[in-house]
Amino acid sequence: MARFPFSAIVGQDEMKQALLIAAVDPSLGGVMVFGDRGTGKSTAARALARLLPPITAIENCPYGCSKEDQARYSDVCGTGPLRKRPVPFVDMPLGATEDRVIGSLDLERALRSGEKAFEPGLLAKAHRGFLYIDEINLLEDHLVDLLLDVAASGENVVEREGLSVRHPARFVLIGSGNPEEGELRPQLLDRFGLSVEVRTPAEIETRIAIMRAVAQQERDPDGFEAEWAGEDDKILKQIARGKAKLPKLTPGDDLLEDAAKLCLAVGADGLRGELTLMRAARALAALKGAKSVRREHLIAIAPSALRHRLRRDVLDETGSAARITRAIEEQFG
Amino acid sequence: MTTPASSDPLEDASLAASLFASAPSLFGGVVLRGASPARDALVAELQRVFAQFEKPLRRLPGHVDDDRLLGGIDIATSLATRRTVRSTGVIEECEGGALIVPMAERVEPGTAGRLAQALDEGGSAPALILLDDAHEADDAPPQSLLERCAFHCELGASRLWQVATLRSFGNLDEVAALDDAALEALAATAQALGVASVRPLIFAGSAARAHAALEGRSTVIDTDLAAAVRLVLAPRATRMPPMEEPPEEEQSEPPPPPESETTPDDPGEQQSPGDAPLEEMLVEAAKAAIPADLLAALAQGAAPRRVTGGGTGKRRKSGLRGKPLGARQGMPTGGKRLALIDTLRAAVPWQAVRRKEANAGDDTPILMRKEDLRVRRFEDKAARVTIFAVDASGSAAAARLAEAKGAVELMLAQAYVTRSEVALVAFRGDCAELLLPPTRSLTRARRALSELPGGGGTPLAMGLDAVRECADAVQSKGRTPSLVVLTDGRANIGRDGQPGRKQAGEDAMASAAAIARAGYDGIVIDISARAGPEGRNLAEAMGARFLALPRGDARAIAGAVETLQPGREAA
Numbered sequence: 001m002a003r004f005p006f007s008a009i010v011g012q013d014e015m016k017q018a019l020l021i022a023a024v025d026p027s028l029g030g031v032m033v034f035g036d037r038g039t040g041k042s043t044a045a046r047a048l049a050r051l052l053p054p055i056t057a058i059e060n061c062p063y064g065c066s067k068e069d070q071a072r073y074s075d076v077c078g079t080g081p082l083r084k085r086p087v088p089f090v091d092m093p094l095g096a097t098e099d100r101v102i103g104s105l106d107l108e109r110a111l112r113s114g115e116k117a118f119e120p121g122l123l124a125k126a127h128r129g130f131l132y133i134d135e136i137n138l139l140e141d142h143l144v145d146l147l148l149d150v151a152a153s154g155e156n157v158v159e160r161e162g163l164s165v166r167h168p169a170r171f172v173l174i175g176s177g178n179p180e181e182g183e184l185r186p187q188l189l190d191r192f193g194l195s196v197e198v199r200t201p202a203e204i205e206t207r208i209a210i211m212r213a214v215a216q217q218e219r220d221p222d223g224f225e226a227e228w229a230g231e232d233d234k235i236l237k238q239i240a241r242g243k244a245k246l247p248k249l250t251p252g253d254d255l256l257e258d259a260a261k262l263c264l265a266v267g268a269d270g271l272r273g274e275l276t277l278m279r280a281a282r283a284l285a286a287l288k289g290a291k292s293v294r295r296e297h298l299i300a301i302a303p304s305a306l307r308h309r310l311r312r313d314v315l316d317e318t319g320s321a322a323r324i325t326r327a328i329e330e331q332f333g
Numbered sequence: 334m335t336t337p338a339s340s341d342p343l344e345d346a347s348l349a350a351s352l353f354a355s356a357p358s359l360f361g362g363v364v365l366r367g368a369s370p371a372r373d374a375l376v377a378e379l380q381r382v383f384a385q386f387e388k389p390l391r392r393l394p395g396h397v398d399d400d401r402l403l404g405g406i407d408i409a410t411s412l413a414t415r416r417t418v419r420s421t422g423v424i425e426e427c428e429g430g431a432l433i434v435p436m437a438e439r440v441e442p443g444t445a446g447r448l449a450q451a452l453d454e455g456g457s458a459p460a461l462i463l464l465d466d467a468h469e470a471d472d473a474p475p476q477s478l479l480e481r482c483a484f485h486c487e488l489g490a491s492r493l494w495q496v497a498t499l500r501s502f503g504n505l506d507e508v509a510a511l512d513d514a515a516l517e518a519l520a521a522t523a524q525a526l527g528v529a530s531v532r533p534l535i536f537a538g539s540a541a542r543a544h545a546a547l548e549g550r551s552t553v554i555d556t557d558l559a560a561a562v563r564l565v566l567a568p569r570a571t572r573m574p575p576m577e578e579p580p581e582e583e584q585s586e587p588p589p590p591p592e593s594e595t596t597p598d599d600p601g602e603q604q605s606p607g608d609a610p611l612e613e614m615l616v617e618a619a620k621a622a623i624p625a626d627l628l629a630a631l632a633q634g635a636a637p638r639r640v641t642g643g644g645t646g647k648r649r650k651s652g653l654r655g656k657p658l659g660a661r662q663g664m665p666t667g668g669k670r671l672a673l674i675d676t677l678r679a680a681v682p683w684q685a686v687r688r689k690e691a692n693a694g695d696d697t698p699i700l701m702r703k704e705d706l707r708v709r710r711f712e713d714k715a716a717r718v719t720i721f722a723v724d725a726s727g728s729a730a731a732a733r734l735a736e737a738k739g740a741v742e743l744m745l746a747q748a749y750v751t752r753s754e755v756a757l758v759a760f761r762g763d764c765a766e767l768l769l770p771p772t773r774s775l776t777r778a779r780r781a782l783s784e785l786p787g788g789g790g791t792p793l794a795m796g797l798d799a800v801r802e803c804a805d806a807v808q809s810k811g812r813t814p815s816l817v818v819l820t821d822g823r824a825n826i827g828r829d830g831q832p833g834r835k836q837a838g839e840d841a842m843a844s845a846a847a848i849a850r851a852g853y854d855g856i857v858i859d860i861s862a863r864a865g866p867e868g869r870n871l872a873e874a875m876g877a878r879f880l881a882l883p884r885g886d887a888r889a890i891a892g893a894v895e896t897l898q899p900g901r902e903a904a
Contacts, residue, residue, distance in 0.1 A: 099670065102394075110673055160401055161400070161674065162674055182774055183773050183775060
């Protein structure tokens with residue numbers, strides 16, 4: 001089935017912006033999307049993967065290693081010339097077994113030839129790409145455990161079934177879920193760089209626009225894709241430019257101070273919030289092609305970067321977003 | 334780059350890491366609490382230092398199995414080469430080095446036991462770097478491992494993200510052993526801090542000498558002892574040091590009245606007056622190093638964090654997911670996975686006999702029979718579901734419904750942290766209803782609660798029946814229910830919906846007995862203004878614990894339920 005073009009997605013600007021930022025700076029730590037079903041979460045995440053410039057990887061390498069990876073993981077990585085391949089996008093189903101996720105002993109080869117071979121799992125496939133987990137809040141605990149470990153360390157260590165394998169697994173984690181159906185473990189939530197809340201659009205015009213776009217895409221997927229190819233191409237170039245620009249941007253001291261003040265004002269725990277806020281502001285500036293990182297970038301990205309880091313108060317009904325907006329107003333007028 | 338605060342937790346942690354990296358097996362391990370950029374940097378630096386010293390350092394994944402941990406016969410290779418090939422385990426492979434244990438609070442007790450055993454055997458067993466990501470007090474790495482790691486560092490609050498190069502010392506033998514005065518001072522300090530175990534004391538002694546070695550001294554001086562106390566003893570404190578005048582910049586509250594057990598200790602310690610200044614100095618050093626949250630908890634007389642069953646329910650076996658258990662005989666059908674190694678292991682002893690039977694030569698591949706097949710089993714923790722039954726009748730509601738709501742909300746927050754689920758039953762007037770089926774959602778629970786009206790009669794029997802039905806449903810799904818009933822126990826509506834105190838009371842007792850027969854864990858909280866005998870009788874009939882809270886507030890109820898948590902298993 002043809003995928004829906006990213007640029008054709010109507011509305012949901014905060015989510016789209018967060019996804020683009022995560023694409024510009026994959027080290028930010030991914031995006032968590034909170035919201036109801038049918039708000040375009042999966043569509044946007046899948047569409048994004050196709051928008052990214054292809055990666056160069058060792059041919060035949062089951063992990064899609066880059067040259068640098070190959071030096072570190074020479075024991076597991078294949079050999080061969082470098083070839084371009086599309087950015088991997090892995091959809092992890094909720095009911096996935098541990099074997100499937102981390103990889104397991106290749107039974108067939110073991111039985112046939114007594115050979116102990118590792119069959120890579122979903123984590124291997126997602127290396128250098130995206131790992132998308134819909135309804136991540138319903139994911140089983142032991143899977144969350146191993147995801148946390150791999151997301152933190154950037155490599156997957158398998159020590160079971162007589163296997164001892166270590167392979168790189170760095171991916172942008174994209175999770176989505178509805179908080180009404182279950183909460184996310186705080187440890188996992190903390191791993192996400194950005195989080196956004198999406199709602200079903202309430203305006204009649206937007207809803208009509210969505211219905212129109214979807215109908216058009218269903219009728220003539222190829223034509224629809226061709227129609228939006230120009231727009232998608234623009235975004236692709238924007239991401240590529242942003243990626244190139246990113247290392248050249250250094251936030252100034254006054255901005256660091258702003259970030260620290262804001263985090264203090266909203267009561268975001270730990271240093272991770274500040275660092276993420278800074279880096280997200282930098283990625284946004286790079287994406288927008290700005291010459292320097294400015295306060296406006298910081299303010300624009302603050303809700304996404306901090307929303308999920310506020311200390312939880314059960315008795316406080318005010319939403320996190322409102323608390324952040326209030327703090328921004330108090331701090332910066 | 335912001336200027337670092339003068340006493341960032343990372344500084345002491347780096348010092349601990351320096352000592353640890355120079356002599357991993359001497360110190361057993363280091364616990365790094367709190368995910369933070371500082372910790373990531375420190376772990377990276379440790380990795381660099383270990384690589385530089387050519388000591389092995391590996392990550393130990395949580396799903397490691399025994400074969401890979403301890404080593405065993407490598408069946409596949411053994412069969413292929415026709416001789417016994419032993420495979421080494423991670424513990425053996427990392428001798429002289431260390432293992433990084435990520436998410437140490439989630440380590441299986443079995444794995445923890447094997448690691449602890451390896452450490453106890455001494456020699457060159459790998460030391461441990463425990464990364465503890467626990468977010469709440471009830472969650473902590475296994476005590477067996479914490480005890481065997483010399484250094485405990487709290488890095489969650491660190492404001493730094495870069496770490497200085499770790500230093501190292503040469504030969505510890507060049508440092509003289511601790512003299513009696515130093516030993517006495519350490520022992521007295523440990524006692525003052527309520528550190529009962531001797532192991533930390535031994536670690537402290539080694540740490541003092543290592544610190545001296547690091548500074549290039551051949552004898553241990555006060556600074557070294559202070560560092561040892563700060564790094565090893567202070568994080569393990571279980572009580573406030575019985576000394577006057579807490580430092581002003583910390584808690585402004587006065588020190589708590591010394592616990593009865595500490596007072597008799599003091600005269601004993603002060604018999605050797607020569608040591609008093611040194612001990613005082615050490616206790617002072619310790620006090621400054623006790624983490625703020627621990628200090629606050631200690632000041633309230635609360636016990637430090639402990640490991641308990643937390644939010645998980647009974648364990649159940651599963652063929653599909655969970656932590657790996659041993660294998661058992663069976664067909665790999667229905668999604669069950671073949672346990673290859675165990676299958677081969679089962680088949681190997683019969684090969685000679687089967688070959689003879691089948692008249693097969695030596696070159697035939699291994700002869701398998703159906704009974705050799707082994708499938709893998711996993712242990713799946715059943716989620717715990719706490720079912721709240723709230724009496725919203727006029728008699729109970731008038732004064733207490735708001736408090737009960739507040740308590741339920743607080744317990745919900747707790748439940749979300751411990752990953753258990755919550756259900757809510759309310760009874761009033763002539764009906765009981767399941768307001769909230771088992772859920773993890775705070776948002777929904779809060780809404781259901783705020784919409785809960787009060788007033789009307791007390792159909793206690795109906796409420797208890799609804800709770801039991803909900804518990805049955807929960808159990809049939811393989812989860813473990815526990816019941817919390819908030820009521821005044823004064824039933825006045827019978828099971829048939831007719832008013833009448835006598836009949837209602839009998840019905841309620843019958844319903845309570847049914848719960849007792851089902852064997853569900855529970856607690857009855859009497860929320861009437863003046864507790865009568867009804868609540869206690871009800872609890873007895875239900876086989877549940879009883880708690881009267883005539884003047885409680887939300888937090889008191891939540892606190893009480895937490896300590897009396899039903900469903901907390903002895904195992």
